[in-house]
Amino acid sequence: MNSHNSSSYTTSVGDLVQLVSPTNKKIFVRLTPGYQIHTHRGVVFHDELIGVPWGSEVHSHTGSSFILLKPTLHDLLIETKRNTQILYPKDIGYILLKLGIGEGQTILEAGTGSGALTTAFAWYVGKSGRVFSYDIRADIQNLARKNLQQLGLEERVTLKTKDIRDGFDENEADALFLDLPNPFDYIEQVAKALKPGGNFGTILPTTNQVQKLLSALNSHHFGFLEVCEILIRYYRPFADKLRPTDRMVAHTGYLVFARPTLAESSSPISIPQSSATDLEEPTPDE
Known part of the structure; x- marks a missing residue:
């Protein structure tokens, strides 16, 4: 049995x-x-x-x-009703891992949009966790609210119509994500809202924006900087005709991650450019 x-x-x-x-x-x-x-x-x-x-x-x-x-969460995100461009599941999956999202955590987000990432955060923090999502447009948040209600996740999320230029209402957050065109303007607010050693992430469309953000992170003593993009290629699932599909989901944005530290050093610790999963083997002392 x-x-x-x-x-x-x-x-x-x-x-x-x-x-x-x-x-x-x-x-x-x-x-x-x-x-x-x-x-x-x-x-x-x-x-x-x-x-x-x-x-x-x-x-x-x-x-x-x-x-x-x-x-699955993937199924639900693909079908999310949207009035703005949403993050792709390929990006959301890595964001969840890098930010360490888990049961009972407090997560902050600015740039609610249609609520795709908000939904993912709410899914993983569980009933004992909390997501606070900020946006300056109430009309956009209304759709996010409806999407959350349809999935029964609205009790885990507090939507706030507020400009984060004035700072976040919360502090000691476990993780914080900015889906804004100018995250470099809000790093001071991010630093005040995150607990020391917490996780920060954002997504940007151009390298110029990424460079500007990295400079801002450096000046606010953020370490463990990482910049990456996620590419995904699908294959036709036929045993006798296995081959890539004609199209792939390539570049959708540059993901940037960092962690606030209490170090006073002006040189932040960064993930090597080769990637976080392809680090050089340490060489023994001569």
Whole structure:
């Protein structure tokens, strides 16, 4: 007998589910007794999806089939409704790792946008964590709020319509990310909001902006500087015809990471240019 709780293998009332059609069209819905989903392939009844094992094939009233899946964060971010350009999942994944986002943390963000990165932060800080997201435009934050509500994450996020030029309301944050065109103008505010040794990140489209940011970070005693870009190439998943797809998601921005230190040295510690994963082997003393 399987020792795992069988309920974890089946859907329940209130679950967010994903229906995937044979053409890979995806429909997201939260299961509610008595409700219906009207699709281009017929009507699907919520009651027929409740208590069903994940991964099952389900059908509409016309007999059209769907695969019932539990959506991943990647699935949800790809389908995020947007009124601004959102960060790509390839970038978000690395941001989460570099900033060390985890359960119970306090995360600050400026530049809410449509809330894709906000959603990722809220997902990973868990119920005991908190995300504070700043933007100067309330209309943009309204869409982010709706996106968070649809995923049931709104309780983990506080949206603030405020210019961070006046500083953040919080301090001792574990991590802070700026999605702004001029992050170099706010490094002093960042330093005051982060706990010593916390994690800072941002994304910029041009090298000129990156250079200006690096100078600002140097002058505010940030160390462990890293600049990178994330490229991803997909392959056609056919055993007898495995080859790259015709297009790839290449440059979408330069990611910059740093950590505030208490060191007084004017020379910051930087990740070697070869990359963080291709460091030279240490040479023994002669």
